Amino acid sequence: MRGGSNKMKLQGRKIYKGTVEAEAIVTKDGISFYGGVDPDTGKVVEVGHELEGQSITGKVLVFPTGKGSTVGSYTMYRMKKNNTAPVAIVNKEIDTIIAVGCIISEIPCVDKIDINNIKTGQQLIVNGSEGTVDITS
Amino acid sequence: MRLEQEEKDMLEGKYGKAAQKSMEILNALGEIFDAESMIAVHGVQIAGVSYANLGEAGLEYLNEMAEDGKVRVLTTLNPAGMDRENWQELGIDKEFAKNQNRAIDAFAKMGIITTCSCTPYLIGNVPHYGQHIAWAESSAVCYSNSVIGARTNREGGPSALASALTGKTPNYGYHLEKNRHGQVLVKINAPVKGSDEFGVLGKIIGDKLVELGKKIPYITGIPSATVEELKSFCASVATYGGTALFHMEDITPEYNKYPKPSDLVFEIDQNDLDIARAELIDEDIEIDFVSIGCPHASIHEIAKLANLLKGKKVKKEFWITTARPTKKIADEAGYSKIIEDAGAKFAADTCCVVAPIKGRFKGIMVDSAKACYYGRAKNKFKVKIGSVEECVEEAIK
Numbered sequence: 001m002r003g004g005s006n007k008m009k010l011q012g013r014k015i016y017k018g019t020v021e022a023e024a025i026v027t028k029d030g031i032s033f034y035g036g037v038d039p040d041t042g043k044v045v046e047v048g049h050e051l052e053g054q055s056i057t058g059k060v061l062v063f064p065t066g067k068g069s070t071v072g073s074y075t076m077y078r079m080k081k082n083n084t085a086p087v088a089i090v091n092k093e094i095d096t097i098i099a100v101g102c103i104i105s106e107i108p109c110v111d112k113i114d115i116n117n118i119k120t121g122q123q124l125i126v127n128g129s130e131g132t133v134d135i136t137s
Numbered sequence: 138m139r140l141e142q143e144e145k146d147m148l149e150g151k152y153g154k155a156a157q158k159s160m161e162i163l164n165a166l167g168e169i170f171d172a173e174s175m176i177a178v179h180g181v182q183i184a185g186v187s188y189a190n191l192g193e194a195g196l197e198y199l200n201e202m203a204e205d206g207k208v209r210v211l212t213t214l215n216p217a218g219m220d221r222e223n224w225q226e227l228g229i230d231k232e233f234a235k236n237q238n239r240a241i242d243a244f245a246k247m248g249i250i251t252t253c254s255c256t257p258y259l260i261g262n263v264p265h266y267g268q269h270i271a272w273a274e275s276s277a278v279c280y281s282n283s284v285i286g287a288r289t290n291r292e293g294g295p296s297a298l299a300s301a302l303t304g305k306t307p308n309y310g311y312h313l314e315k316n317r318h319g320q321v322l323v324k325i326n327a328p329v330k331g332s333d334e335f336g337v338l339g340k341i342i343g344d345k346l347v348e349l350g351k352k353i354p355y356i357t358g359i360p361s362a363t364v365e366e367l368k369s370f371c372a373s374v375a376t377y378g379g380t381a382l383f384h385m386e387d388i389t390p391e392y393n394k395y396p397k398p399s400d401l402v403f404e405i406d407q408n409d410l411d412i413a414r415a416e417l418i419d420e421d422i423e424i425d426f427v428s429i430g431c432p433h434a435s436i437h438e439i440a441k442l443a444n445l446l447k448g449k450k451v452k453k454e455f456w457i458t459t460a461r462p463t464k465k466i467a468d469e470a471g472y473s474k475i476i477e478d479a480g481a482k483f484a485a486d487t488c489c490v491v492a493p494i495k496g497r498f499k500g501i502m503v504d505s506a507k508a509c510y511y512g513r514a515k516n517k518f519k520v521k522i523g524s525v526e527e528c529v530e531e532a533i534k
Contacts, residue, residue: 013168013169015165015169016165039192039194069190070184070185070273070293070294070295071185071190071191071195071293071294073293073294073295074185074190074191074192074194074195074198074294074295075192075194077194077195077197077198078192078193078194078195078197079194081194081197082194094169096166096169096293096296097293099165099166099169100162100166100293100295100296103158103161103162103165104158104162104198104295111169
């Protein structure tokens with residue numbers, strides 16, 4: 001399922017610097033990196049999660065907000081070192097765990113984005129320094 | 138965020154890589170939560186110490202920070218995954234012990250006092266009323282905010298470490314008076330006594346706060362409470378409700394500083410306490426493990442245990458989890474010998490929440506509602522709550 005051509009520039013808030021271009025994977029569910037994601041495979045393992053069984057590696061992970069234990073920040077760091085991490089994160093409303101996880105793992109991150117505008121499979125340019133998300137396909 | 142010169146210098150790397158990364162974290166949190174500036178903190182408590190939670194990645198992060206990071210304020214650690222001296226006796230494997238020590242060494246290199254306890258306020262990391270601190274460990278956060286009247290947000294492992302390495306935290310949340318008002322009036326219409334019952338009360342209030350979407354209860358109807366009872370209550374209300382601050386009429390220091398909430402009220406009767414207690418007792422539980430000390434046992438609790446265990450023999454695995462300095466007082470007072478002669482074991486530096494004991498036991502009896510929550514969720518034990526006396530009775534039966 002491709003999102004079609006609705007090119008758009010979304011302005012949010014910068015959380016962590018850096019610019020990347022990659023494909024989006026979008027969920028309406030919160031993400032708990034501690035226990036909810038397998039840091040070795042990059043797959044979501046939370047039972048009943050919208051993305052259960054899907055890989056978030058190398059994608060722009062788009063979700064409303066983080067949840068769960070603060071150890072999740074360390075899990076993100078571990079994924080970055082394992083090369084299983086998403087290349088950027090876009091949130092509706094950031095929480096402390098995800099924010100700290102992005103900073104220590106150096107993953108570009110933007111929040112205050114209306115994530116309903118983004119569909120899985122669309123190509124995005126995330127600019128963490130400007131706080132923008134460009135939908136390019 | 139408006140940064141002072143020293144804070145800007147840290148952000149630009151003039152104080153080294155660890156201070157730079159730390160200031161990046163704190164600055165970003167400040168921006169996210171609309172803080173106007175940083176404030177100095179007087180002490181730090183760090184969570185994320187057990188290797189079972191950190192993993193190799195967490196350890197790698199700590200080692201990176203330890204390359205040039207040094208703490209600027211008094212900093213202590215949460216419980217580790219094992220007793221640092223007595224781990225073999227307690228059934229911890231060698232590989233885990235090696236990794237746990239690598240983590241503790243990294244903290245030590247940064248100048249952190251490696252006493253591992255969830256009750257820093259019992260062993261010398263203790264703020265005074267109104268002081269700003271940056272503490273992780275939800276039960277200690279709740280205790281310091283509520284019982285002491287110090288000010289901290291609920292920090293996670295990395296943000297607490299960042300405050301330790303910079304001496305700063307962004308000024309938002311519970312650091313500001315405007316966010317410390319009671320939101321819900323809770324009337325207690327039954328006597329509440331003992332650590333276990335205060336834990337049961339914490340569960341009721343915590344569950345109710347989640348349902349109401351509120352954080353700060355103002356509690357009336359408790360005529361008196363011991364430090365140990367409040368310690369247990371803090372752990373429970375933080376576990377079940379995510380509560381970082383409560384006010385208790387005539388007991389906590391800020392209870393009359395802010396208006397008493399009146400528009401949102403709920404009452405707790407004996408029946409509610411009975412129902413909640415029953416929820417913390419699993420049916421057909423087969424108890425093979427008894428543990429006291431969640432949060433870490435105080436010297437007063439250990440004295441009481443020594444009295445209960447004197448001349449007895451426990452027939453089940455029995456752990457007393459406590460801070461090592463408290464254990465040393467117990468050694469000097471002669472309590473440790475009485476307790477160990479009865480066959481119970483001290484597990485200092487660790488606790489039954491963070492030790493890697495999943496699957497080792499079938500059923501655990503505790504005097505702590507927090508230990509019930511993690512016993513079930515993390516370690517897949519069946520659980521039973523009871524008073525300290527009941528726990529000892531069960532162990533010697």
